[in-house]
Amino acid sequence: MPLMTLTLILTILISNLMIFIALTLNKKSSNDIEKISPFECGFDPHSNPRIPFSIHFFLITIIFLIFDVEIAILIPIIMIFSISNLNQWFIISTFFILILIAGLYYEWNQNMLNWTN
Structure with missing residues (x-):
């Protein structure tokens, strides 16, 4: 030690x-x-050199990535349907889909799914 x-x-x-x-x-x-400071051929720049970042686009990207990973988790659940116990498979699948629906409802309630504000 x-x-x-x-x-x-x-x-x-x-x-x-x-x-x-x-x-x-x-x-x-x-x-x-x-x-x-930014430099344009010895003159002061006419416009802002940095493009403003849209936080709404960032939120939509994060939501897409989350649901993309969730789909990657759903595919094996479908594949093990034939080799698992039906009751356990149904309970786990229902619980997982309820979590997905609750997350979607929360995002909808927070107006994260609207493209225009």
Whole structure:
């Protein structure tokens, strides 16, 4: 046990030392506004160089990924229908689908499924 504790302490010390050295030797300076401002051929930019990110698009993407994973879980449930006990299969499948419907109802109730606000 003492060897494990010593190894943990050494690992933490070495990693903290490496972080400190990296921060000390870092050549970036966030204090200079001219260096971090956008540059267009020597002129001030006419428009914002960064496109604003739509949080609604992000939410729709997350909802899609969640339901995509759920479909990947539903396929094996269908495949094991023939080799499992019918009562257990029905209870597990019903419970899983009820959880999916409850999640869909919650998202619908929060107006996450509307494309326009």
